[in-house]
Amino acid sequence: MSDTSILTRTEAAERHRLLDVRTVHLDLDLTRGREVFGSTTVIRFGCTTPGAATSVDVKPAALHRVVLNGRELDVTTLRNGRLPLTDLAADNELTVEADMAYSHTGEGMHRFTDPADGEDYVYTQSFLDDGPRVFASFDQPDLKARYTVSVTAPQQWTVVGNSLGRQTSPGRWEFDTTPAISSYLLAVVAGPLHSVRAEHDGIPLGLHCRRSLAAHLDADAAELLEITRQGFDHYHRVFRHRYPFDSYDQCFVPEFNAGAMENPGCVTLRDEYVFRSAVTDTRREERAMVVIHEMAHMWFGDLVTMKWWDDLWLNESFAEYMAYSVTAASTRFTGAWTGFAADRKPWGYDADQRPSTHPVAPGTVEDTAQALQNFDGISYAKGAAVLRQLVAWLGEETFLTGVNDYFDAHAFGNATLDDLLRALAAASGRDVHAWADRWLRTSGVDTLRVADGRIEHTSADGALRPHQLTAGHYRRTADGALELADRVPLDLPGDLPGDGAVPLDPPADGTELTLLNDTDLSYVKIRLDPASWRTARSSLGAVPEELARAVLWGAARDQVRDGELAPGEYLRLVADHLPGETSVHLMDAVLSFARDFVADCALPPAERPAALAELARVCRTLLRRTENEPDRTGLRLVAVRGVIATAADEADAAELRDWLAAGTVPGGPELDPDLRWQLLARLCVLGAAGEPEIAAELAADPSDTSEQGAARCRAALPDPAAKEAAWQALFHGELSNYLAAATAKGLWQPEQAELLDELTVRYFEELAPAAARRGPALARVLTTAAFPAFAATERTVRAAEACLTDPDLTVATRRGLVDQLDTLRRAARARALTGQ
Ligand SMILES: [Zn+2]
Numbered sequence: 001m002s003d004t005s006i007l008t009r010t011e012a013a014e015r016h017r018l019l020d021v022r023t024v025h026l027d028l029d030l031t032r033g034r035e036v037f038g039s040t041t042v043i044r045f046g047c048t049t050p051g052a053a054t055s056v057d058v059k060p061a062a063l064h065r066v067v068l069n070g071r072e073l074d075v076t077t078l079r080n081g082r083l084p085l086t087d088l089a090a091d092n093e094l095t096v097e098a099d100m101a102y103s104h105t106g107e108g109m110h111r112f113t114d115p116a117d118g119e120d121y122v123y124t125q126s127f128l129d130d131g132p133r134v135f136a137s138f139d140q141p142d143l144k145a146r147y148t149v150s151v152t153a154p155q156q157w158t159v160v161g162n163s164l165g166r167q168t169s170p171g172r173w174e175f176d177t178t179p180a181i182s183s184y185l186l187a188v189v190a191g192p193l194h195s196v197r198a199e200h201d202g203i204p205l206g207l208h209c210r211r212s213l214a215a216h217l218d219a220d221a222a223e224l225l226e227i228t229r230q231g232f233d234h235y236h237r238v239f240r241h242r243y244p245f246d247s248y249d250q251c252f253v254p255e256f257n258a259g260a261m262e263n264p265g266c267v268t269l270r271d272e273y274v275f276r277s278a279v280t281d282t283r284r285e286e287r288a289m290v291v292i293h294e295m296a297h298m299w300f301g302d303l304v305t306m307k308w309w310d311d312l313w314l315n316e317s318f319a320e321y322m323a324y325s326v327t328a329a330s331t332r333f334t335g336a337w338t339g340f341a342a343d344r345k346p347w348g349y350d351a352d353q354r355p356s357t358h359p360v361a362p363g364t365v366e367d368t369a370q371a372l373q374n375f376d377g378i379s380y381a382k383g384a385a386v387l388r389q390l391v392a393w394l395g396e397e398t399f400l401t402g403v404n405d406y407f408d409a410h411a412f413g414n415a416t417l418d419d420l421l422r423a424l425a426a427a428s429g430r431d432v433h434a435w436a437d438r439w440l441r442t443s444g445v446d447t448l449r450v451a452d453g454r455i456e457h458t459s460a461d462g463a464l465r466p467h468q469l470t471a472g473h474y475r476r477t478a479d480g481a482l483e484l485a486d487r488v489p490l491d492l493p494g495d496l497p498g499d500g501a502v503p504l505d506p507p508a509d510g511t512e513l514t515l516l517n518d519t520d521l522s523y524v525k526i527r528l529d530p531a532s533w534r535t536a537r538s539s540l541g542a543v544p545e546e547l548a549r550a551v552l553w554g555a556a557r558d559q560v561r562d563g564e565l566a567p568g569e570y571l572r573l574v575a576d577h578l579p580g581e582t583s584v585h586l587m588d589a590v591l592s593f594a595r596d597f598v599a600d601c602a603l604p605p606a607e608r609p610a611a612l613a614e615l616a617r618v619c620r621t622l623l624r625r626t627e628n629e630p631d632r633t634g635l636r637l638v639a640v641r642g643v644i645a646t647a648a649d650e651a652d653a654a655e656l657r658d659w660l661a662a663g664t665v666p667g668g669p670e671l672d673p674d675l676r677w678q679l680l681a682r683l684c685v686l687g688a689a690g691e692p693e694i695a696a697e698l699a700a701d702p703s704d705t706s707e708q709g710a711a712r713c714r715a716a717l718p719d720p721a722a723k724e725a726a727w728q729a730l731f732h733g734e735l736s737n738y739l740a741a742a743t744a745k746g747l748w749q750p751e752q753a754e755l756l757d758e759l760t761v762r763y764f765e766e767l768a769p770a771a772a773r774r775g776p777a778l779a780r781v782l783t784t785a786a787f788p789a790f791a792a793t794e795r796t797v798r799a800a801e802a803c804l805t806d807p808d809l810t811v812a813t814r815r816g817l818v819d820q821l822d823t824l825r826r827a828a829r830a831r832a833l834t835g836q
Helices: 009-018 211-238 281-299 309-330 336-352 368-375 378-394 396-410 417-428 432-439 530-542 544-559 566-576 584-602 605-625 636-644 650-662 674-683 691-700 704-716 720-732 738-746 752-776 776-781 795-806 810-835
Strands: 019-029 034-046 055-056 060-068 071-073 082-085 093-100 106-113 120-125 145-152 159-160 163-170 173-174 188-191 194-200 203-209 248-253 266-270 304-306 411-414 446-452 454-459 467-474 483-494 501-503 511-516 525-527
Touching: 009 019, 009 055, 034 145, 055 188, 055 281, 060 082, 093 106, 120 248, 145 159, 145 188, 145 417, 159 163, 159 173, 159 203, 188 248, 188 266, 194 211, 203 211, 211 281, 211 309, 248 281, 266 281, 266 411, 281 309, 281 336, 281 584, 304 309, 304 396, 309 336, 309 368, 309 378, 309 417, 336 378, 336 544, 336 584, 368 810, 378 396, 378 417, 378 432, 378 467, 396 411, 396 417, 417 432, 446 511, 454 483, 483 511, 483 530, 511 530, 511 544, 530 544, 530 566, 544 566, 544 584, 544 810, 566 584, 566 605, 566 810, 584 605, 584 636, 584 810, 605 636, 605 752, 636 674, 650 674, 674 691, 691 704, 704 720, 704 738, 720 738, 738 776, 752 776, 752 795, 752 810, 776 810, 795 810
Parallel strands: 019 145, 203 248, 248 266, 304 411, 446 525
Antiparallel strands: 019 034, 034 093, 055 082, 060 071, 060 093, 106 120, 120 188, 145 173, 159 188, 163 173, 194 203, 446 454, 454 501, 467 483, 467 511
């Protein structure tokens, strides 16, 4: 995609000044074969300056015909996805007829053939600027229109759209006209879908998935519908506006790039959320949160939409904050905030300490390519954490009053950050703008450190943000455990005259551990005083609250990343305190970090085997602890996955082969597709399985899970030919987004460093052209899963730096590389701490 197809903020503002888009009639023909589909768009719009010129966005495979006000336009004037329109009238009708190409990267209209039964499915992802790959439009969030969609599809297909629809004749579907919505929210999902229908509070509900997943969706439909009902009830309780659309369909679709997308009335979710295999309860919690998150967008984002992408945070931070708070308050997943602390906030902290960080609410986002890069840990995790601070400061009722006033003022229209701040300021009588300047317009993480009875408040940018938080004081009980002696609220004002230190009231006698932010209310890094850190090292596992333990593990994690704590020290904490851990959130998050960053990247290669052995011991202890118990939370599942991931020698491989042959782990669980493929992948890495086993597994369960598992296994084999085949597929082939990610996950293995040495050099030579050729979604795969993160050496750092000097890198590639380079440098620094 050429850069000139990218819409700039200035162009959007000019087009908004000129146009008033009223209605769009879209007619799609999904019966034109597997390569293209037909798309006819009729747009009716006003123009404030008759005689003026503008352009319409359309990215077709073949543009057949364009008619403006009865005048046939020259289709060869199409350049880079823009077609010029001249001599506009006060009232205009534009018709665009085209063939559009199906995609296999999750962008535009994605087409997927299910290996399980050969059935085809298609779905749109119009976000962020991929709508013109499906239909012609004035593609910017502040030119909303009422859409009337009709679709011709194969007769046995079901078609789902933003509004209620019906089959009017065999294969012909008509949908009701929507309220005014932005073009990036237009959605169509079609195929021989399996559907579950229900109703709640007058709203028709639908759950849809591929036919081959029918039994799995049916098994979980009650849970999904319950979460959906709980979400609607909660939002209807706290928002004045009722749900603004006529129905609510949730479509689980294959090879989806994001978690889900908030298309009004037609949410699309990655269909890995229809579980084919056993999952931890935290994974169910994550799915519930995604459901609640997308539902929040029906108000925040869909009813009231940001004017331009610089207010993206209005969408994502709010939806993310609501997801956690509503899930914790109104569903069975009452521990959702622990998940936020353990799994989600680190994404924000990491992003906020990279060179690519940006304010939650950036002053300006110049174009759509830049906007896409802001879908990161800042907009989601930090934004949600910051809103939590705002709610703590204003009080929830006042906050909701402001938000409701904002909905009232801008319903079915667009708004800016300033509109929201004014509504919150009016509702609260507080200086919300000053708060926003400090929290939303700056970037970077504050650090709070307890020293000499005071709290030292520092930050990288020198600006200090205000914090509402608590401090917990813990003392030793008679039986050697720790108990909370006192919890005190703290209100740190932020920018202070003097040295930024605040006195901390002396704790009661016998306090052994003082923990700032122990309830994880604020967004901040914490450092303990030396005595408290000694207690944490000896007794982290004895801290009674799960959330406080999450804060301590978080502090240990970022000390490793900051080069303040040696990786070996972190592993000692894991060895001492994880075997007794009961929280699946913590078990999962800590083991993942210990394995993926500490063992694979931050330790010198010579020390990795001992680290893996230590992690294996932890997992085996957990396995013994969970024997003969029903695994309600999934703790045993985490242990099993951990044992597989840390298998290293002949004896380990023999054990895994026994499990595979028996179809079960002794004492359970039975091996389901996810576990079988994880296990086989590990055996492939170790050279203890190969093509015959992969082919047998694939034949036993023909499915997309298996195709991805096989791609990963083949790429993981310790064999130069296998590596080269994976390489060619990734960098020079046409793999779909999911098969590319699976191949990338298999490719790099620290055990195979010697075999991979040449490829770590080639990576930096072949990345840029491959990423440019395949577009932003694949660029993300190529700079994340396909990045040689394990090779945390000076040579790799220098190669990445050199690669970044290429002026022709796409925006997505550059951003991905900058972020990986930051992690690489941190890993290299941590290695240096170990002294090798
Ligand atoms: Zn969202």
